[in-house]
Amino acid sequence: MSEPQAPKGTYDLLPDDAEGRDLVVATAAVVFAAYGYRRIVTPEFEDTALFERGVGEATDMVRKEMYTFSDKGGRSLTLRPEGTAPICRAYVEHGMHKLPQPVKLWYYAPMFRYERPQAGRYREHFQLGAEAIGSADPQVDAEIIAMLAQLYEELGIGELRLAVNSMGDQVCRPAYVERLRDFLGGRQAELCPECRERTQLNPLRTFDCKKETCRAVLGEAPQIVDHLCADCRAHFERVTLLLGDIGLDPQVDFRLVRGLDYYTRTTFEFSSAHLGAQSGVGGGGRYDGLIELIGGSPTPGVGFGTGVERISLVMGVRESAKSGPDAYFVCYDERLRARVFTLVQQLRSELLLEVDLDLAGRTPKGQLKQADRSGALRAVLVGLEWLDPGTARVRDLRNGDEDDVALDALADWFAAANDTAEGAP
RNA sequence: GUGGAGGUAGCUCAGCUGGUAGAGCUCCAGGUUGUGGCCCUGGCGGUCGCGGGUUCGAAUCCCGUCCUUCACCCCA
Numbered sequence: 001m002s003e004p005q006a007p008k009g010t011y012d013l014l015p016d017d018a019e020g021r022d023l024v025v026a027t028a029a030v031v032f033a034a035y036g037y038r039r040i041v042t043p044e045f046e047d048t049a050l051f052e053r054g055v056g057e058a059t060d061m062v063r064k065e066m067y068t069f070s071d072k073g074g075r076s077l078t079l080r081p082e083g084t085a086p087i088c089r090a091y092v093e094h095g096m097h098k099l100p101q102p103v104k105l106w107y108y109a110p111m112f113r114y115e116r117p118q119a120g121r122y123r124e125h126f127q128l129g130a131e132a133i134g135s136a137d138p139q140v141d142a143e144i145i146a147m148l149a150q151l152y153e154e155l156g157i158g159e160l161r162l163a164v165n166s167m168g169d170q171v172c173r174p175a176y177v178e179r180l181r182d183f184l185g186g187r188q189a190e191l192c193p194e195c196r197e198r199t200q201l202n203p204l205r206t207f208d209c210k211k212e213t214c215r216a217v218l219g220e221a222p223q224i225v226d227h228l229c230a231d232c233r234a235h236f237e238r239v240t241l242l243l244g245d246i247g248l249d250p251q252v253d254f255r256l257v258r259g260l261d262y263y264t265r266t267t268f269e270f271s272s273a274h275l276g277a278q279s280g281v282g283g284g285g286r287y288d289g290l291i292e293l294i295g296g297s298p299t300p301g302v303g304f305g306t307g308v309e310r311i312s313l314v315m316g317v318r319e320s321a322k323s324g325p326d327a328y329f330v331c332y333d334e335r336l337r338a339r340v341f342t343l344v345q346q347l348r349s350e351l352l353l354e355v356d357l358d359l360a361g362r363t364p365k366g367q368l369k370q371a372d373r374s375g376a377l378r379a380v381l382v383g384l385e386w387l388d389p390g391t392a393r394v395r396d397l398r399n400g401d402e403d404d405v406a407l408d409a410l411a412d413w414f415a416a417a418n419d420t421a422e423g424a425p
Numbered sequence: 426g427u428g429g430a431g432g433u434a435g436c437u438c439a440g441c442u443g444g445u446a447g448a449g450c451u452c453c454a455g456g457u458u459g460u461g462g463c464c465c466u467g468g469c470g471g472u473c474g475c476g477g478g479u480u481c482g483a484a485u486c487c488c489g490u491c492c493u494u495c496a497c498c499c500c501a
Contacts, residue, residue: 058496059454060500065500109499116496119494121499121501125443205499208498258500276495277495305501306501330461332460364460365455368462395460395461
């Protein structure tokens with residue numbers, strides 16, 4: 001064990017970046033509130049069975065990406081790999097079906113998946129997400145997509161592509177999957193080994209393949225949009241219509257097959273051309289069978305998750321507008337250190353001013369240098385030998401203006417300075 | 426799990442075909458500004474990722490391993 005290091009696929013958010021993160025989350029909170037969503041916080045880990053049943057035994061997520069462990073009581077627990085199943089669990093557990101439907105919830109939480117890290121992908125990553133549970137109305141689908149689009153807009157992210165698709169439901173999807181399997185069965189020779197395997201396991205996944213030869217074959221494959229039942233077709237048309245009405249430009253993409261089993265009907269994804277291989281910024285869909293699957297009564301739902309690391313990537317590096325403290329105290333006489341300490345404390349507690357002082361035993365020159373580097377508005381020079389012992393010199397570090405102030409009057413001086421500063425435009 | 430690239434001071438990097446490690450920035454101090462920003466000087470700071478091998482001698486070549494990174498898979 002030499003240099004300590006964050007675990008593979010994890011990272012430290014250092015102060016400069018944490019401020020940007022706070023801004024993203026704060027913006028989301030405001031946008032989500034406008035749509036009537038309220039925040040929910042669920043545990044970082046859940047019973048493993050929740051994800052196995054909810055997300056689906058056949059998905060990559062539960063087959064090879066979960067951080068699963070047993071606690072000392074022998075329970076099998078799993079670090080949350082996605083946000084929807086836990087929220088549905090909470091919905092059922094707390095009887096939220098008694099609330100006015102749909103129940104609208106949002107979250108900001110870390111997700112854990114054991115994957116090989118790469119650009120925009122981590123083993124611990126953070127998602128902002130929202131779920132609207134209890135209504136099958138296509139307006140809810142459109143609303144939640146609009147909400148996510150607005151979040152991106154408020155954050156200044158442009159040029160995102162919105163892809164939508166419908167996965168059908170229990171009525172029409174099985175028949176379509178069979179039809180697709182038949183089609184693929186007849187074209188096996190043209191498919192890559194992986195796609196040949198998928199033909200039996202999960203034919204829908206072949207749409208994800210990026211190999212040219214496979215894409216060519218899939219281009220001729222039957223598309224689910226042409227095989228939806230009447231209800232699903234009407235729902236899908238309504239969603240796309242509403243999205244168009246509010247100025248979004250949804251592109252129907254029959255390849256959009258998301259990797260979680262619970263999706264029904266609407267699926268959607270926002271992607272960016274500036275992200276590298278992992279281009280998805282956020283996505284989600286409807287999951288009308290999920291609540292029942294995890295033990296509730298049949299309840300429809302729709303939601304999304306969006307990765308904040310990817311949001312940061314598309315937003316690019318933004319200069320942190322961190323401003324310096326209001327004042328930095330410089331002590332010219334070691335015997336006055338204690339006096340300076342109490343003065344600083346007084347300004348902080350009485351006026352809530354951001355005030356700093358030297359905590360590293362620097363020389364007076366070093367302290368003033370530090371005051372400058374910290375970006376402080378003012379330096380308060382205490383203990384200058386040619387001044388009254390009870391007087392400090394307050395210097396504006398921007399323009400050099402100086403004012404001599406009695407130590408006892410410093411708090412009043414700063415209070416007054418603050419008032420005029422706030423009164424000014 | 427598979428493949429490509431890379432791992433030298435806190436940061437960004439140099440170090441050619443092997444001869445016992447350098448720069449800039451940062452940090453600390455001194456000088457000059459009656460007391461900061463510029464400039465000058467000095468100082469702190471490296472088991473050259475780790476382990477093995479070849480060699481008189483390896484940061485430099487070979488093997489392994491760990492980590493980082495990009496891509497596949499899949500997803501946020």
